[in-house]
Structure formats: structure tokens, C-alpha cells
Amino acid sequence: MTDVPIARAPGSDRAAYKAARWAPAALGLATLVVFIAGMELIIRIGWLNRFIVPLPSEIALAFERVILEERVIQRFFLTAFECVSAGLLLTVFGVGIGVLLYRWTLLRKATETWVAALAAAPTVLMYPLFLVIFGRNALTIIMMGFVAGLPPAILKTLEGLTGTRKVLINVGRSLNLTEQQMFWKVLLPSALPTIFVGIRLGLIFALINVVGVEFLINFGGLGQLINELAERYDLPATYAAICFVILVSVVFFMAMERVERWLRPAD
């Protein structure tokens, strides 16, 4: 609200407003650039061992090598496939279980704290167990991502359905909706934004776990790439691969946020 009149202000005020908006972002970016340049300098002077921290310029050059020689595109798609599979699983099961718990109050009262506890438990540490059950393949990684992302999907579905405004339910009642109609026309649409928050959280956990387990069990896509390069002691390429994975995940988070904002009803 406060920025609307400022934005309308003519001439220099508008410029000042724009500057105030962009200055923090510029400072953040400048700090990053200065940091990278500083590292380059410090390593070139010899204060930091370049066999432990490679030159940023070397890392930048290694990007090309990593992309051309390490089948990054294929790896990216494998990791993406694993994440999407885990995401589909956790959407189906998370929303399904959430609806089940919403319908069956007794079951909800009995198990909601368990689900919450599970959300806080370090499920990723079960990966050796999953290795034994599913074998060292993509299925283990998908299941690991699924299990890690399931609790938030369940909890948020439950929260969304429970938070449906009484008015909406009453409207449905006054229109004599059947249980089915009530669910599809009132409850689900009203809960959808919250459910999507749950799916987004679930996908984030799934991504973290997919990449982490790929790295740990040395199988699959981007996570394995880092492990392999590190074991080859190809330091610039290792750093480049880490930067690449971070970049991919950040882009993914931003995209998810966009989708969420798009789904959220305008207030």
C-alpha cells in the first residue's frame, strides 16, 4: 500500500524510489562479485592453497568441461525424472492420506502427531535400508525422496481442508451438495493453495534427498557427478559441479514459488 503513492510521484521521486528498490539487490550482487574477485586475488597471492580452493576463474573454465564431458544434460534429466517421480508419488499419497485423515477424525487424532514427528525425523538416514530393500538403483533414490517429502504433503493437505471457511461449507450445505460434490466443489478448491504449499515443501525435501542420496550412494544424476569429480580430485570441476547443482536447485525453488503465487487466490 505504501509504495503506490510513491510510485506515482513524478520525476526525481520516481527515480529515487527505483534506486531504493534496486540498491539492495545491487549491493548483494556487488558483494558476490567482490567476494569472487577477492578469492581470486587471495589465491593468486598464495594466502590460500590453490590445491584446496581452486581459482574462481579455473572453476568458471571448468564449467565448459563439466558440461561437455560429463553428460550433464543426461544427468540433469535423470535427477529431474527422479524428483518428478517422487513428487508424483508424494502428491498422490500425501493428498490421499491427508483427505483420509480429514474424513476420519479418530484416525487423525491418533496419528497426526506421529506424522508431525516423522516430519522432524532424519528419514534420509534410512538410505542404507532402502538400498537393501530396493537395490542400488533409481528406485531407491525415488523412494527416498518420496518418504522425505510425504509428511509435509500430508500435514498441509490436512491443514488446508480443516481451514476451509465455515461460510463456504454452509453455502454448500444450503445448496444440498452431496458428500462428493462438497469435496470437489468446496473443500478441495478452498484447500488447494495450502495443499500446494505442502507439495512444494515435499518437492523441496524430495530434491534435497534425491541429490543427497545420489551423492551418497554414488548412483544416478547430478549428485553422483560431484562424487565422481571429487574422487578424481578434479577440484575446479568439483566446485563447478557444486555451483551447477546449487544453481539448478535455486532455479527450481524460484519456479515453484512462482507457481504457488499463481495458484494463491488474490487477497
Add this chain to the structure above:
Amino acid sequence: MAETGRLRATPAAASAIDPVTLVRIVIIVSVLVIWEGMSRSGLLYRDVVPSLLAIGHALITELSTSGFYGNLGVTAAEIAVSLAIGGMSGIVVGIVLGANRFLGRAYEPYLYYLGPTPKIIFFPVLIMWFGVGPESKVAMGALSCFFPVALSAAAGMRQIDKVLIRVGRSFRLNAWQMAMKIYLPAMRHPMINGVRLGLGVALIGTLLAETKLSNKGIGFLIIQAYSLFDMPRMYALLLILFAISIGANALITRLGHLDAVPKR
């Protein structure tokens, strides 16, 4: 008569065991029965679903060996140190970013988007910097827990009642006094939440690093059980670990609610 008798008996029984507890017991018992049935049926490869007796035995063996407590101590110390380092730096960074709008808008997006990235991929680099010993695990844990603590501290800073800050200013408190007497007490709830999240990820970071490369700690025991294919022991270790982490999480949550009771 029989009818009325039953009617009268039902509420009495219900008050003895409330239905929620009953459902819980039914779920637990049926899971255990199905588990044992699967284990005995031989439908699945037996070692994947070991008998409950075997798991119980492994649990008791594990809890009664001194070696386990040595490893538990190592892991606990690693997590504690990583929480101290990552948590402290997170609090300081969070307070600075939360207090200054400009700096917050400049740097918080980086924290916000770096926060949920998979930290374990930094492990090869951390090994390079800190060696293969406990130091690299501590670094892993500290790196993991820095982000949630910093973000909650920054958010906590911003939700502080402006009146409190003005009171502090009018008493001419210096920066340290402001932090200790105004900021930290006023933001304890988001802080406790941040520490709770931080502890969770520090635990995961430390233990995952241990499973990747180490020679002591609970993570090492788990991966050792895996490579020896000692499944009952692996289940036992995972059960202990889950119990500890869920317990710690519940403890911190309770700590956050301790003073929630209004005192006026």
C-alpha cells in the same frame, strides 16, 4: 436389562481407554503383527524384514555395549559443536539482517534460496578443508544449521514490537545490552523454532557425513551394519536414532511453550 447394562458399560469403558489411544494401540499392534507375519512368511527376503525378536535382541545388544555409547558421544559432540558454531553465526547474521532493512533486502534472498539446497554435496570440499576427521562433520553440521537459524533470527528480529526497541533506546542501551535485554528475549519464540530446525538439519548433515566417510559415530555404525549386512542391527540403530531425534525435537518444542502461559 442386558441392553441397558451394555449401554451403561460403554461410557465407562470409553473413559477407561479413550478411543484415540485405542486406535493407536490397534495400529501399532497390527503393524507389528503384519511385520512379524511378513518376516515369518518368507515372502520377502528374510533379512530385509527381520523378525521383531531379532531386532529387539539387536537393540538390547547395542544399548548394552560400551562401544555404542562411545560412538554416540562422538556424534553428540559433533552435533553440539556444529550447533554452537552454525547457530551462533546464524543468530548474529540473522540479527544484523533483521535489524537493518537495507542489508536484509540485499543479502537475505541469498540465504533464503541457498537454505534449502542439498548441503551434503559440499562434503567433498569440506573434507578438503577440514580433513577426514570429526572436523569435517562438524563443518557439515554447522553449514546445514546456519541457514534455518539465520532466517528465523532475521524474521524474529522483524516481528519485535517497535515499542520495546524504543524503550531500549530511551534507556540508552548499547548494542550488546540491546541484543541481550531487548532483542533476544523478544524474539525467543522464532529463535527456539530456528534452533529446532537447525538441530534437525545439523543432525542430518553430521550423520550423513559420517555415513559417507568416517571411522566413528552413529552414522559410521549404520553404514558398518549395512556393509556387514547385519539388518537387525541396522534397524536397531535407526530406531535409536529416530527416538533420539524425535525426542530432542519434542523437548525443544516444549521449551518453546514453557513460557507461553500468560503470567498476568
